[in-house]
Amino acid sequence: MRLRITGGAVHDPANGVDGDIRDICVENGRIVESLPPDAPKLDARGMVVMPGGVDVHSHFASSSCNHARRLIPDEHTADPVAPPELLDGEPLPRSGSGGTVPSTFTTGYRYAGLGYTTAFDAAVAPLMARHSHAELDDTPCVDGGIFVLMGNDEYLLRQIQAGERDRARDYAAWLLGATGGYAIKVVNPGGVEAWKTGQRNVTGLDDSVGGRATPRAIVEVLADAANALQLPHPVHIHCNNLGIPGNAATTLATMDALAGRRAHLTHLQFHCYGGEPGKGWSSGASQVMEYVNAHRELSVDVGQVMFGPAVTITADAPVEYLLYKSSGRRWTNIDIELETGCGIVPLVYKDKAAVAALQWAIGLEIFLLSADPWRVVLSTDHPNGGSFLSYPDVIRLLMDRSFRDQRLMQVNPKLLAGSALADGLAREYTLNEIAIVTRAGPARLLGLKQKGHLGPGADADVTIYSRDPDIAKMFSTPRYVVKGGVVVVEEGQLRRTPAGGRLRVTPQYDDAILADLRRHFSAYSTVSFDNYPVRDLPGTPA
Ligand SMILES: [Zn+2]
Numbered sequence: 001m002r003l004r005i006t007g008g009a010v011h012d013p014a015n016g017v018d019g020d021i022r023d024i025c026v027e028n029g030r031i032v033e034s035l036p037p038d039a040p041k042l043d044a045r046g047m048v049v050m051p052g053g054v055d056v057h058s059h060f061a062s063s064s065c066n067h068a069r070r071l072i073p074d075e076h077t078a079d080p081v082a083p084p085e086l087l088d089g090e091p092l093p094r095s096g097s098g099g100t101v102p103s104t105f106t107t108g109y110r111y112a113g114l115g116y117t118t119a120f121d122a123a124v125a126p127l128m129a130r131h132s133h134a135e136l137d138d139t140p141c142v143d144g145g146i147f148v149l150m151g152n153d154e155y156l157l158r159q160i161q162a163g164e165r166d167r168a169r170d171y172a173a174w175l176l177g178a179t180g181g182y183a184i185k186v187v188n189p190g191g192v193e194a195w196k197t198g199q200r201n202v203t204g205l206d207d208s209v210g211g212r213a214t215p216r217a218i219v220e221v222l223a224d225a226a227n228a229l230q231l232p233h234p235v236h237i238h239c240n241n242l243g244i245p246g247n248a249a250t251t252l253a254t255m256d257a258l259a260g261r262r263a264h265l266t267h268l269q270f271h272c273y274g275g276e277p278g279k280g281w282s283s284g285a286s287q288v289m290e291y292v293n294a295h296r297e298l299s300v301d302v303g304q305v306m307f308g309p310a311v312t313i314t315a316d317a318p319v320e321y322l323l324y325k326s327s328g329r330r331w332t333n334i335d336i337e338l339e340t341g342c343g344i345v346p347l348v349y350k351d352k353a354a355v356a357a358l359q360w361a362i363g364l365e366i367f368l369l370s371a372d373p374w375r376v377v378l379s380t381d382h383p384n385g386g387s388f389l390s391y392p393d394v395i396r397l398l399m400d401r402s403f404r405d406q407r408l409m410q411v412n413p414k415l416l417a418g419s420a421l422a423d424g425l426a427r428e429y430t431l432n433e434i435a436i437v438t439r440a441g442p443a444r445l446l447g448l449k450q451k452g453h454l455g456p457g458a459d460a461d462v463t464i465y466s467r468d469p470d471i472a473k474m475f476s477t478p479r480y481v482v483k484g485g486v487v488v489v490e491e492g493q494l495r496r497t498p499a500g501g502r503l504r505v506t507p508q509y510d511d512a513i514l515a516d517l518r519r520h521f522s523a524y525s526t527v528s529f530d531n532y533p534v535r536d537l538p539g540t541p542a
Contacts, residue, residue, distance in 0.1 A: 232447025267303025
């Protein structure tokens, strides 16, 4: 129950600690000020100590991930995973399959092996929340939570059409509690509903969604709801026009529409393109980052693209149709009745492909042009831009300019004219900045007061790296990982697999909404109102 981690160089930016040699004391799963001298010790001399990693945006526990797994059996054959050799008395170790969308247990094992101890699945259809919680139950070693899709929801659109914005807020609150969700997610506001009803898509913030609402109204209502409900994380927005040349203008218009409201824009890289549809692509990162830097109420995660295999998994069904048409790859597209959609297309990002090279460069530009690492945090939108296993390679690109410039020489330069990266960005991230973008920053943006830092009272989630001149190697194989005070990785090997906790909220709402919701469910839903909420979730809501 006690452990003193001694002599490591501690990087704990939330508490202003930048590589100081000090001890970290752990008792009963929490960080404490001090311990008696006879407490067991873990010798971290010469090593780097950070809080456990926090993934603000990933896709690893959902019915859409399961559809993706079905779509890539070849990856499973290519990457069979033997059960880890756990210590006696541990839960039964599980075999599994790897690839870009690993099976549940393997996902937990691999996150822990990477030094990540908290992760959020960023896109869960409310109706499928039960499935996500079942997957999280089988994803050990990480505390997990889900973001609930609301930007194309039938009941919400009805409230907006009727001008009932307070009721829309009450609905968002009820839905978060009913699904065991943590945050409000908006994907292509209005566009998925347009796709499902034959309108194909929306392209601007003031386009009509079947005469009922506009993307602007959806974004305003849900941003206001998250803020009025004082949710720990603000509205989490995937903008309109993902992946389309010229979409930087849409992204800027969305940020403008937020008009000072607190909000998080996700996988910004996929929304930072200059150029025009049909006429070509360029980087729009400089303009967008100028705006982000000047607006403290906004935060983003990058959605870095890494060369290699990936699977696009998104509620943005019309985008997946375009991707299928342009790639010719296998695909699936699913309507989730009153709520949202879902599409999946596996693909490979090649450094010799001009668009992939531009996407890679734009992600790095977002990182390197960021004035505030606390608001611009690391993601690959796993597995959309690449697996979470590629995070160490992203870190190397950020910390080592000569390596980055070398890589830049190898990629297709066709679309890189005018890109800030091609013009030369000298910045190299420090270890403390890496600690910010991979744990302290995401924890703060998520409102997780006990995560992302090593001060007294924090959860004892600690990652200890052996120094290595190869930065990617250092970050891919931590020497020790402590999760909730339990040493899960020892000498680089997974040894213990405690169950993860569940991170969720149950905001208050006016229960006058319940009678109307019951009517709505009995008129339109395939699920009865009383059977809809998820039950018996572990843990206590935030
Ligand atoms: Zn995503």
